[in-house]
Amino acid sequence: xxxxxxxxxxxxxxxxxxxxxxxxxxxxxxxxxxxxxxxxxxxxxxxxxxxxxxxxxxxxxxxxxxxxxxxxxxxxxxxxxxxxxxxxxxxxxxxxxxxxxxxxxxxxxxxxxxxxxxxxxxxxxxxxxxxxxxxxxxxxxxxxxxxxxxxxxxxxxxxxxxxxxxxxxxxxxxxxxxxxxxxxxxxxxxxxxxxxxxxxxxxxxxxxxxxxxxxxxxxxxxxxxxxxxxxxxxxxxxxxxxxxxxxxxxxxxxxxxxxxxxxxxxxxxxxxxxxxxxxxxxxxxxxxxxxxxxxxxxxxxxxxxxxxxxxxxxxxxxxxxxxxxxxxxxxxxxxxxxxxxxxxxxxxxxxxxxxxxxxxxxxxxxxxxxxxxxxxxxxxxxxxxxxxxxxxxxxxxxxxxxxxxxxxxxxxxxxxxxxxxxxxxxxxxxxxxxxxxxxxxxxxxxxxxxxxxxxxxxxxxxxxxxxxxxxxxxxxxxxxxxxxxxxxxxxxxxxxxxxxxxxxxxxxxxxxxxxxxxxxx
Amino acid sequence: xxxxxxxxxxxxxxxxxxxxxxxxxxxxxxxxxxxxxxxxxxxxxxxxxxxxxxxxxxxxxxxxxxxxxxxxxxxxxxxxxxxxxxxxxxxxxxxxxxxxxxxxxxxxxxxxxxxxxxxxxxxxxxxxxxxxxxxxxxxxxxxxxxxxxxxxxxxxxxxxxxxxxxxxxxxxxxxxxxxxxxxxxxxxxxxxxxxxxxxxxxxxxxxxxxxxxxxxxxxxxxxxxxxxxxxxxxxxxxxxxxxxxxxxxxxxxxxxxxxxxxxxxxxxxxxxxxxxxxxxxxxxxxxxxxxxxxxxxxxxxxxxxxxxxxxxxxxxxxxxxxxxxxxxxxxxxxxxxxxxxxxxxxxxxxxxxxxxxxxxx
Numbered sequence: 001x002x003x004x005x006x007x008x009x010x011x012x013x014x015x016x017x018x019x020x021x022x023x024x025x026x027x028x029x030x031x032x033x034x035x036x037x038x039x040x041x042x043x044x045x046x047x048x049x050x051x052x053x054x055x056x057x058x059x060x061x062x063x064x065x066x067x068x069x070x071x072x073x074x075x076x077x078x079x080x081x082x083x084x085x086x087x088x089x090x091x092x093x094x095x096x097x098x099x100x101x102x103x104x105x106x107x108x109x110x111x112x113x114x115x116x117x118x119x120x121x122x123x124x125x126x127x128x129x130x131x132x133x134x135x136x137x138x139x140x141x142x143x144x145x146x147x148x149x150x151x152x153x154x155x156x157x158x159x160x161x162x163x164x165x166x167x168x169x170x171x172x173x174x175x176x177x178x179x180x181x182x183x184x185x186x187x188x189x190x191x192x193x194x195x196x197x198x199x200x201x202x203x204x205x206x207x208x209x210x211x212x213x214x215x216x217x218x219x220x221x222x223x224x225x226x227x228x229x230x231x232x233x234x235x236x237x238x239x240x241x242x243x244x245x246x247x248x249x250x251x252x253x254x255x256x257x258x259x260x261x262x263x264x265x266x267x268x269x270x271x272x273x274x275x276x277x278x279x280x281x282x283x284x285x286x287x288x289x290x291x292x293x294x295x296x297x298x299x300x301x302x303x304x305x306x307x308x309x310x311x312x313x314x315x316x317x318x319x320x321x322x323x324x325x326x327x328x329x330x331x332x333x334x335x336x337x338x339x340x341x342x343x344x345x346x347x348x349x350x351x352x353x354x355x356x357x358x359x360x361x362x363x364x365x366x367x368x369x370x371x372x373x374x375x376x377x378x379x380x381x382x383x384x385x386x387x388x389x390x391x392x393x394x395x396x397x398x399x400x401x402x403x404x405x406x407x408x409x410x411x412x413x414x415x416x417x418x419x420x421x422x423x424x425x426x427x428x429x430x431x432x433x434x435x436x437x438x439x440x441x442x443x444x445x446x447x448x449x450x451x452x453x454x455x456x457x458x459x460x461x462x463x464x465x466x467x468x469x470x471x472x473x474x475x476x477x478x479x480x481x482x483x484x485x486x487x488x489x490x491x492x493x494x495x496x497x498x499x500x501x502x503x504x505x506x507x508x509x510x511x512x513x514x515x516x517x518x519x520x521x
Numbered sequence: 522x523x524x525x526x527x528x529x530x531x532x533x534x535x536x537x538x539x540x541x542x543x544x545x546x547x548x549x550x551x552x553x554x555x556x557x558x559x560x561x562x563x564x565x566x567x568x569x570x571x572x573x574x575x576x577x578x579x580x581x582x583x584x585x586x587x588x589x590x591x592x593x594x595x596x597x598x599x600x601x602x603x604x605x606x607x608x609x610x611x612x613x614x615x616x617x618x619x620x621x622x623x624x625x626x627x628x629x630x631x632x633x634x635x636x637x638x639x640x641x642x643x644x645x646x647x648x649x650x651x652x653x654x655x656x657x658x659x660x661x662x663x664x665x666x667x668x669x670x671x672x673x674x675x676x677x678x679x680x681x682x683x684x685x686x687x688x689x690x691x692x693x694x695x696x697x698x699x700x701x702x703x704x705x706x707x708x709x710x711x712x713x714x715x716x717x718x719x720x721x722x723x724x725x726x727x728x729x730x731x732x733x734x735x736x737x738x739x740x741x742x743x744x745x746x747x748x749x750x751x752x753x754x755x756x757x758x759x760x761x762x763x764x765x766x767x768x769x770x771x772x773x774x775x776x777x778x779x780x781x782x783x784x785x786x787x788x789x790x791x792x793x794x795x796x797x798x799x800x801x802x803x804x805x806x807x808x809x810x811x812x813x814x815x816x817x818x819x820x821x822x823x824x825x826x827x828x829x830x831x832x833x834x835x836x837x838x839x840x841x842x843x844x845x846x847x848x849x850x851x852x853x854x855x856x857x858x859x860x861x862x863x864x865x866x867x868x869x870x871x872x873x874x875x876x877x878x879x880x881x882x
Contacts, residue, residue: 041653042653051655149658150655150656150657153658154656154657157649160684163733166733170685481806481826
């Protein structure tokens with residue numbers, strides 16, 4: 001029985017723990033795998049470990065696997081060794097930027113993101129328990145996909161009995177038809193990966209120009225000074241400004257996995273922030289999402305370009321001004337030449353009040369009779385646009401469908417952030433988006449059944465920024481069958497535009513708590 | 522199965538009218554609860570007669586099958602990896618089959634049964650081979666144990682089984698048993714030969730979608746008929762309407778039947794048939810009464826919270842409900858009025874444990 005020898009080997013590994021721990025992280029990766037994994041994962045040829053060496057995953061994918069090795073298979077690892085293993089495995093068995101791109105939304109933990117469409121079969125077979133992004137963020141051949149199906153049924157013994165599992169011969173499909181299909185879609189060997197491995201990794205140190213957006217809040221812009229630390233990790237110092245608001249200082253410590261996967265832990269304006277960014281292939285742009293570590297649903301966009309990069313207007317803030325008003329407009333970008341006043345077009349006058357290498361600030365006056373529309377804006381070779389509008393004609397609430405989760409016990413509630421996106425209709429009839437605007441927010445029960453059970457009364461409340469704060473979980477004796485405070489709601493946004501009011505709605509489902517919250521949903 | 526005579530039932534009803542809760546005299550109710558509890562409840566006095574702890578239950582108590590003589594309760598515990606026989610007189614374990622071995626994890630997915638002579642126990646085994654760096658799903662099998670096998674019982678016979686079974690039901694002859702899964706299978710107790718397959722998924726009602734049935738509660742008392750809700754969609758012109766049917770299987774005659782009784786309007790987890798076979802009762806967040814012959818919903822009342830399992834008094838006068846939380850409820854079978862609610866000691870969580878009735882008179 002091989003189990004026995006495994007046990008002895010494991011026991012040896014564990015015995016070795018205290019002495020090895022400190023030095024282990026300094027070992028080259030393959031030696032780490034040999035020390036910590038080969039007790040169970042046989043080293044079939046030098047440096048080739050069964051199961052491990054034939055799969056590629058994102059850093060989060062490796063974290064999830066190691067979590068299981070610890071939790072389910074009782075592997076004992078120090079955090080230091082764990083982190084060193086994730087680095088090594090993500091660097092040598094990761095995904096190329098183009099491979100990870102379609103499913104980045106899951107790494108970025110975007111709430112309410114639309115999952116990948118891999119066809120109806122995989123949608124039901126796999127997508128009923130977790131995102132298909134989790135599947136699409138791995139690369140392995142057919143035989144390894146098959147082994148993973150064995151794991152699924154071996155580990156989740158009631159899988160074949162659950163709804164959408166018992167309506168079909170799940171195991172038969174998963175063990176015959178799917179592994180070749182998955183192996184074809186997401187194979188271990190790809191040119192994307194071999195090319196990426198050959199490509200020298202871009203140095204990310206330097207000065208970067210940043211813009212970002214907080215849903216329900218403001219845009220911000222500023223600089224990031226990124227330096228390389230002795231150990232190879234990065235440190236970023238942020239000097240940011242909220243558009244029309246306060247300065248925010250911050251600092252981040254980041255590991256860049258696989259040559260492009262930026263994972264930072266930052267403090268921004270005194271608040272802890274997690275950063276999930278990716279550098280593009282030529283290292284000229286870093287983009288992604290940042291969020292509250294405790295509440296991944298609360299976060300925002302982030303884009304950075306090199307301060308000394310090619311001429312490019314990264315943002316014009318605000319992006320739209322109303323005819324007959326005036327305001328301060330900030331233009332940020334790289335390679336900015338002189339700001340071309342004429343660029344604002346007829347009826348708009350601008351006075352530059354501040355000029356820095358990567359920024360203009362101008363006081364802009366829009367005449368009451370200025371023709372509405374997008375105005376091309378130029379700062380030397382860098383081009384962008386500013387929109388002039390007369391009125392808000394349409395409103396859209398994003399997301400169109402949101403999910404919030406009740407809080408209580410050890411689990412914090414999961415809020416849902418909505419935004420009202422305004423649009424103006426040009427005289428020619430075309431709609432032009434004005435971006436997010438402030439709105440009055442409320443919720444009502446979504447349909448007849450929700451009205452009957454007074455969902456709007458129980459499920460939670462909207463705050464003035466469009467954030468829905470769910471109620472407390474658990475049986476509520478005042479509800480039918482002592483039900484939970486779940487609800488099916490319509491979210492209403494309303495914007496007063498002069499005499500008129502423009503409204504929009506979207507759909508919000510307030511549901512029960514989710515007990516496991518893995519790095520890839 | 523002994524059925525109370527009509528007169529006896531009338532007499533009992535009269536006694537009730539007199540204010541004496543004697544309807545269920547002699548019924549003992551078995552239920553399990555986390556982490557290791559087996560409760561014996563005296564139905565008449567609405568009180569816990571015994572509370573036993575099952576060693577090595579490992580957090581969960583699931584399917585319960587009483588021995589035909591009502592002296593022993595066989596209980597599925599230890600994440601469905603062990604079946605323990607508990608002597609109901611004193612709570613001591615007189616039988617134990619640990620299905621898993623080092624290197625092979627074996628779960629009896631909810632399903633096992635006992636022969637009418639009480640001598641053999643048949644478990645549905647779903648094995649997974651645990652290799653050093655991988656799991657291997659193996660084909661399921663039946664394993665037959667002698668109930669006299671003691672606390673380290675080993676299978677005396679094994680034979681292949683279908684995947685995705687969820688319930689075994691012994692036939693009174695003791696020669697064969699039914700297995701419910703994708704379809705209804707019948708196997709020979711001695712040889713394991715598949716004697717027949719009748720459709721559940723494959724056998725659709727005309728103009729209905731593939732039906733959905735999943736039942737963990739192998740209740741055939743007191744009628745000798747197993748029943749379960751079964752869901753499908755009926756084609757009505759261009760539209761599909763979700764319907765609830767009552768599936769019934771007479772384990773003696775083998776009669777299998779299912780027909781819709783209402784357009785889906787409340788979820789039902791499990792059902793039980795009255796001793797006269799005229800009425801079925803179902804639970805989840807409501808208590809539902811079904812007119813079996815008329816194929817229609819007879820009555821429905823809301824419950825205080827959800828309940829998973831239901832049973833009925835041997836005389837048909839009272840409905841017992843349990844599972845899901847720590848209450849065992851007693852409802853009037855005629856009016857569906859709540860008569861009593863017994864909270865289990867320590868508010869022990871019954872979860873998916875079976876609710877079984879042993880008749881002692």
